[in-house]
Amino acid sequence: MPSKYITLISxxxxxxxxxxxxxxxxxxxxxxxxxxxxxxRIVSLAPHATELLFAAGAEKAIVAVxxxxxxxxxxxxxxxxxxxxxxxxxxxxxxxxxxxVIWGTGNGKALANKLRxxxxxxxxxxxxxxxxxxxxxERLALLAGTSxxxxxxxxxxxxxxxELRKTYRQPDNVTPITVFYxxxxxPLMTLNDEHMISxxxxxxxxxxxxxxxxxxxxxxxxxxxxxxxxxxIMTGGDNTDSLNDWRQFKTLNAVKKNHLYAVPxxxxxxxxxxxxxxxxxxxxxxxxARAK
Numbered sequence: 001m002p003s004k005y006i007t008l009i010s011x012x013x014x015x016x017x018x019x020x021x022x023x024x025x026x027x028x029x030x031x032x033x034x035x036x037x038x039x040x041r042i043v044s045l046a047p048h049a050t051e052l053l054f055a056a057g058a059e060k061a062i063v064a065v066x067x068x069x070x071x072x073x074x075x076x077x078x079x080x081x082x083x084x085x086x087x088x089x090x091x092x093x094x095x096x097x098x099x100x101v102i103w104g105t106g107n108g109k110a111l112a113n114k115l116r117x118x119x120x121x122x123x124x125x126x127x128x129x130x131x132x133x134x135x136x137x138e139r140l141a142l143l144a145g146t147s148x149x150x151x152x153x154x155x156x157x158x159x160x161x162x163e164l165r166k167t168y169r170q171p172d173n174v175t176p177i178t179v180f181y182x183x184x185x186x187p188l189m190t191l192n193d194e195h196m197i198s199x200x201x202x203x204x205x206x207x208x209x210x211x212x213x214x215x216x217x218x219x220x221x222x223x224x225x226x227x228x229x230x231x232x233i234m235t236g237g238d239n240t241d242s243l244n245d246w247r248q249f250k251t252l253n254a255v256k257k258n259h260l261y262a263v264p265x266x267x268x269x270x271x272x273x274x275x276x277x278x279x280x281x282x283x284x285x286x287x288x289a290r291a292k
Contacts, residue, residue: 025139028132029104029112029124038145039099043092045084045111046103049125050075051272052133053101055157056141057149063095071266071274084108093118099143101125105216127271129199130161137273153273160276168283170205177286179206180230180254185242187219196271197282204283205290206232230254232289234282236265257292261285 024034043064044050050069053062059074067083069075081092084107092100097120102112104124112122123143127133134154141150170176179201183189191197193211201208209228210220226249233254235242243260246252254260263285268278 023143023145025123025142027104027123027139028126028136029109031122031124033099033121033123033143035098035121035143039097039143041095041097041099042144043081043095043097043100044069045081045087045100045108046125047071047266048127048270048272049101049103051270051274052125052136052140053144055150055153055273056137056144057146057153058140058144061144063097064092084111087111089118093120099123101140125271128194128196130157130275133196133271133273133275134158134161157273157276164276164279164283165203168204168287174205176205176207177232177289178209178228178230178253179232179234179286180209180225180228182233182235182243183217185245188222188225189217189219191217196275197268200268200275200279200282201286203279204286206286226252231257232259232261232286234261234263234285236269237262238264257289259289259292261289 022034022036023038024032027033039061041063042053042058042061044053044062045066047066047069050065051071053059054072054075062078064081065075065078067080069080082088084103099121100115101123102108102125104112104126112124115122125136127136134157137150137154137157141147181191181197181201183191190210192213192215193208194216198208198211209230210218229252231253233243233246240260240262246260247255249255263278263281267274268282
């Protein structure tokens with residue numbers, strides 16, 4: 001067999017396609033991202049983006065990550081260039097990345113535009129539903145030339161998602177469990193239905209009591225929470241200490257029935273592959289509340 005065909009087969013087996021033409025995808029802000037060849041030097045500026053890149057099979061191309069990129073374990077060994085809130089821009093530019101993946105919200109939006117001004121290729125990542133997580137893995141894999149790995153990971157993600165839906169789907173005549181998700185206690189902050197966590201609450205047979213608010217992460221009053229009287233109060237973390245202030249309000253349904261729960265923040269707050277672990281943990285809490 002001619003050597004050029006052996007080389008091509010080797011490349012395909014490794015999930016790296018030769019640069020026959022430009023690679024183009026759209027990011028979550030609907031920017032078209034175009035590379036002339038698969039990315040060889042990638043910087044991730046969000047922990048969830050780091051997890052997506054690893055799932056996509058692009059870990060060998062990652063030359064830097066952001067603070068708190070602690071999963072998988074291999075990510076801890078990659079140098080950090082800071083975060084969207086405190087970025088070492090000089091160090092980032094010195095790395096000469098051909099792709100920067102950034103959290104496309106808040107400060108991240110302004111930083112993305114600043115990096116584009118430095119002629120860097122920026123992918124804004126902000127999954128707000130399960131399918132966007134799955135196709136983010138596919139899109140990043142395409143940009144990294146690792147589509148065989150990324151497509152398999154996305155397929156496994158979708159399969160597990162469907163299994164969770166079958167397990168926790170409630171009949172139409174069952175009243176949803178009302179849930180308040182506390183992001184922060186001082187000031188008191190929550191999330192609306194556009195956020196990924198609300199998608200998890202819905203899958204589990206719950207409804208977000210503040211889901212209809214306009215802001216993605218609104219600040220609310222104690223009086224508003226008391227008026228909503230949720231069945232469950234939840235937060236992200238290893239314990240429910242930040243929810244203890246609610247125990248003084250004995251008329252709250254969640255307090256009367258002791259439905260104050262915490263789910264590890266990293267698996268629920270990050271819109272990466274582990275969101276399914278977070279969703280399953282959340283579903284178990286809601287199922288416990290329903291059983292009581």
